[in-house]
Amino acid sequence: MQILKSSKCFGGEVRFYEHDSLITKTKMRFSVFLPLQANPPVSCMLWLSGLTCTEENFIIKAGAQKYLADKNIMLLCPDTSPRGLTLPYEHESDDFGSGASFYLSASTPGYKDHYDMYNYINNELYNLIKTEFISSNAKISICGHSMGGHGALVIGLKNPYKYYKISAFAPIVNPSQCPWGQKAFNGYLGNDKEEWKIWDATELMKSGFCHPQPIIIEQGLSDPFLEKQLLTENFAKVCEDYGQTLQVNYHEGYDHSYWFIASFIEWHI
Amino acid sequence: MQILKSSKCFGGEVRFYEHDSLITKTKMRFSVFLPLQANPPVSCMLWLSGLTCTEENFIIKAGAQKYLADKNIMLLCPDTSPRGLTLPYEHESDDFGSGASFYLSASTPGYKDHYDMYNYINNELYNLIKTEFISSNAKISICGHSMGGHGALVIGLKNPYKYYKISAFAPIVNPSQCPWGQKAFNGYLGNDKEEWKIWDATELMKSGFCHPQPIIIEQGLSDPFLEKQLLTENFAKVCEDYGQTLQVNYHEGYDHSYWFIASFIEWHI
Numbered sequence: 194m195q196i197l198k199s200s201k202c203f204g205g206e207v208r209f210y211e212h213d214s215l216i217t218k219t220k221m222r223f224s225v226f227l228p229l230q231a232n233p234p235v236s237c238m239l240w241l242s243g244l245t246c247t248e249e250n251f252i253i254k255a256g257a258q259k260y261l262a263d264k265n266i267m268l269l270c271p272d273t274s275p276r277g278l279t280l281p282y283e284h285e286s287d288d289f290g291s292g293a294s295f296y297l298s299a300s301t302p303g304y305k306d307h308y309d310m311y312n313y314i315n316n317e318l319y320n321l322i323k324t325e326f327i328s329s330n331a332k333i334s335i336c337g338h339s340m341g342g343h344g345a346l347v348i349g350l351k352n353p354y355k356y357y358k359i360s361a362f363a364p365i366v367n368p369s370q371c372p373w374g375q376k377a378f379n380g381y382l383g384n385d386k387e388e389w390k391i392w393d394a395t396e397l398m399k400s401g402f403c404h405p406q407p408i409i410i411e412q413g414l415s416d417p418f419l420e421k422q423l424l425t426e427n428f429a430k431v432c433e434d435y436g437q438t439l440q441v442n443y444h445e446g447y448d449h450s451y452w453f454i455a456s457f458i459e460w461h462i
Numbered sequence: 463m464q465i466l467k468s469s470k471c472f473g474g475e476v477r478f479y480e481h482d483s484l485i486t487k488t489k490m491r492f493s494v495f496l497p498l499q500a501n502p503p504v505s506c507m508l509w510l511s512g513l514t515c516t517e518e519n520f521i522i523k524a525g526a527q528k529y530l531a532d533k534n535i536m537l538l539c540p541d542t543s544p545r546g547l548t549l550p551y552e553h554e555s556d557d558f559g560s561g562a563s564f565y566l567s568a569s570t571p572g573y574k575d576h577y578d579m580y581n582y583i584n585n586e587l588y589n590l591i592k593t594e595f596i597s598s599n600a601k602i603s604i605c606g607h608s609m610g611g612h613g614a615l616v617i618g619l620k621n622p623y624k625y626y627k628i629s630a631f632a633p634i635v636n637p638s639q640c641p642w643g644q645k646a647f648n649g650y651l652g653n654d655k656e657e658w659k660i661w662d663a664t665e666l667m668k669s670g671f672c673h674p675q676p677i678i679i680e681q682g683l684s685d686p687f688l689e690k691q692l693l694t695e696n697f698a699k700v701c702e703d704y705g706q707t708l709q710v711n712y713h714e715g716y717d718h719s720y721w722f723i724a725s726f727i728e729w730h731i
Binding site for chain 2: 200201202203204207253254256258259413415446447448450451452453455456459
């Protein structure tokens with residue numbers, strides 16, 4: 194695990210790392226913010242970014258470090274997919290392949306050998322956070338934006354006792370019912386729609402998956418993707434039907450951008 | 463003046479504009495943050511960015527909007543040079559030409575027709591802020607980073623009653639004595655070193671230019687450019703010699719990056 198660069202920030206340190214992943218069989222990058230208090234961080238915010246993002250977007254644009262420093266919480270932001278591969282269709286669009294892993298375990302030829310971001314995040318990175326950065330009793334929460342919000346919901350619901358809290362900004366909550374999700378699931382999982390269900394937060398809830406803590410979603414009402422891609426209400430309905438506590442905070446006038454995330458990250462943290 | 467995009471942010475709005483500049487004779491871009499309170503902004507923070515930057519860097523990376531919103535201060539960030547030209551050597555390096563205007567009025571062939579960022583900022587943009595964004599009694603302060611810190615010091619010292627306060631992060635304070643400044647001044651002004659002096663904050667101070675308010679400088683002590691390019695102590699010395707109140711805040715361990723700027727922008731505002 195190699196530190197590519199680091200800078201002092203809000204009394205702590207922002208660092209960019211690269212390591213060889215056993216799961217994706219590629220080099221992977223992630224960024225961290227370490228409050229560098231006298232004691233190890235009391236918890237970790239594991240942030241999954243959206244389509245086209247890298248390990249840089251959230252840590253540069255969200256302005257979270259001040260609030261994390263105040264509370265002695267570390268941040269870790271993985272990249273959004275393996276890099277440096279040349280799989281079929283991997284580099285042809287913004288919503289599939291590179292930068293668009295959807296945080297699942299792919300089963301299609303080529304992709305199944307590398308695009309296992311689910312196990313990369315949930316096992317390899319999770320264990321690395323526990324062994325390298327925080328003490329054994331510190332908590333890890335999972336959150337994300339858009340495709341990363343989908344990732345946070347799915348990974349968190351499948352592993353409720355590994356993640357203290359699940360939260361998201363503008364998540365894709367029901368990917369099997371929206372164009373982004375359908376394209377990605379076809380490419381990563383094939384056309385067996387039963388297999389799709391274990392990677393869809395709304396479907397997981399219907400199958401009995403839930404989380405002991407309230408799930409928090411922030412959603413802008415001027416988000417151009419709300420109606421066709423995010424489908425927030427589908428998740429709200431199954432949470433109500435299946436008894437999962439969910440708090441959706443709708444924000445008048447806010448869109449899908451990091452300007453929206455920055456505006457509410459303090460409250461969210 | 464055309465709005466290219468806008469997003470709600472901290473209850474106000476971030477906007478990116480493009481307009482035809484009479485001074486640079488090119489299209490120019492700038493970004494603004496408007497707190498959108500009930501009343502027009504009480505003041506404007508005019509921010510000049512450093513080498514290689516555009517109108518985007520500060521507004522995306524510094525995390526200033528929250529504090530500006532709280533105080534009803536607007537922000538305006540111009541681009542760092544004219545764009546879309548093909549002047550000699552304009553696109554060959556990071557420290558001259560495109561993205562590296564040094565905020566002066568060039569006098570060399572080709573550059574003198576377009577690279578008059580001094581008058582673009584100090585007249586065209588200044589008047590546009592006054593007429594489009596703030597009320598007549600609102601104040602404009604000028605600040606910047608690195609090359610933009612140099613710009614803020616020079617423009618502010620030459621026009622002390624137009625700018626309420628001058629401040630800077632890691633400014634180039636004595637460009638005629640450092641490699642970045644010498645290269646730029648040779649290219650924009652030619653080799654008459656007397657002409658260089660009117661674009662050098664340390665030399666301006668020696669010629670009697672000053673500002674009625676204290677000048678504030680934030681400077682990281684792990685900044686790799688401190689010793690060879692920024693020369694902070696040269697400016698501190700002339701301020702002391704000529705009676706200009708100056709507050710230099712040195713910060714242990716901080717470098718030249720936006721991680722440093724973000725860490726101290728709240729205090730600075």
